[in-house]
Amino acid sequence: MAGSFLRGRLLSLFDYKTEKYIVAKNKRVGVLYRLIQLSIIGYIIGWVFLSKKGYQETDEAIQSSVITKLKGVSATNTSESGLLVWGPEDYVIPPQGEAVLFVVTNFLETPNQKLGHCAESSKVLDGHCGDDKDCEEGRMVVAGNGIMSGRCLRKDVNSTGTCEIYGWCPVERKFKPQGPLLRNAENFTIYIKNFIQFSKFNFSKSNVLQTTDESHLKRCQYDEELQPYCPIFRLGDITRRAGYEFHDMDTFGASIGIMINWDCDLDKGFSHCHPKYFFTRLDITAFNKTIATGFNFRHARYFKNAAGESFRSLFKVYGVRFNIMVHGKAGRFSIIPTAINIASGLALMGAGAFFCDMVLLYLMKKGDSYRERKFEGSRNNTTSKSSGEEEDKAPTEQENLTS
Ligand SMILES: *[C@@H]1O[C@H](CO)[C@@H](O)[C@H](O)[C@H]1NC(C)=O
16 A cells, blocks of 8 residues: 555656646736736836846956057246246156046246255245244244244244245245146147956957058047047047036146946947047036135156255146046846846746736635635535635544544
8 A cells, every 4th residue: 555655656746737727707907917917028128138138248347458648749938947848748747658647737836946944935824933932943834844943034023924944945935826837738639548358258459440550540539420449639628528628727727537438249249349438527516616626736856956966846736637447348148147037027927927816816896706716625525615724624633533
């Protein structure tokens, strides 16, 4: 007996069990179910597959390298510095061609500073003094230019003066920029060379036209339609694309972001992966000018005279900082995300059926009769149909005991 029972169980493993359906002739739930199915199919095909490219495997870890080069010359004539010619090696800081670079448009030079004693600048609050007691010898001037020597330099006994300091003298004068000094900086051009790689797909590309014509880069200028692979931009065009005129920012300086975006569909092939450029001004919030707007810093150039004495020229430079950021992602057909998305769509259909079941069984007027058909109690004696489950169980247990 027990042997044949086990064999029966084992053989039933290889039976295929299929589900039995109950057809509910209810038009309202039927229409609801078709609508749910239709919207799920629309969501899967339209949104997941066509719009979000759910059949693709993606690589968002773009590897990129950027190198920049500026061209253009400007001349300035100031009382401190005389006639100066500015080439890229002078106005680009740092000059190595990095992805973050600063272009000088305006400056104040304090030439021929030498270590020695002189009056602290009147701009420095901690340097103000009434008499020598305010200038304690050896103390640093807070936010100042040197070390106090102990003397207070005044025009006469009653006026306030500034402490004498030991530092690079003379100190920088008070300066309020009146206008840009490198007037044609908006006509400088910047060449942005960008190489990218998606290592997952072994794909690499650059934003420069693949040509052997060496004069191409000398003649071309970027144009979104005509020359998308000529990454040479006039600085004035960059700021205009960011929504500002260059002369809005060449006096006090600014910060400009250049975004290069690579959105590559590798199923369409190599030639469908293009760089897109976006420009924004970064140092301004909601079009309001504040004291923080602008960009400047100081740097010095050192030299020695014939007698071996050290001198320096201090430059306070204003200008535009460019920050080049590269983003991107690539996608290519892959069976795994395709299968996952199809499976999740089918599971959603199941959820739709479940929802319609709920509506049919619990919200419809004839729900009770559907429920009776759908849920069949399994029991041995079929005499007491109307009685509840608990009551059913008790006699069957007794039967088991007695048999
Ligand atoms: C920039 O170049 C254009 C054309 O060469 C010229 O007309 C314009 O005056 C230049 N701008 C400045 C500020 O020098």
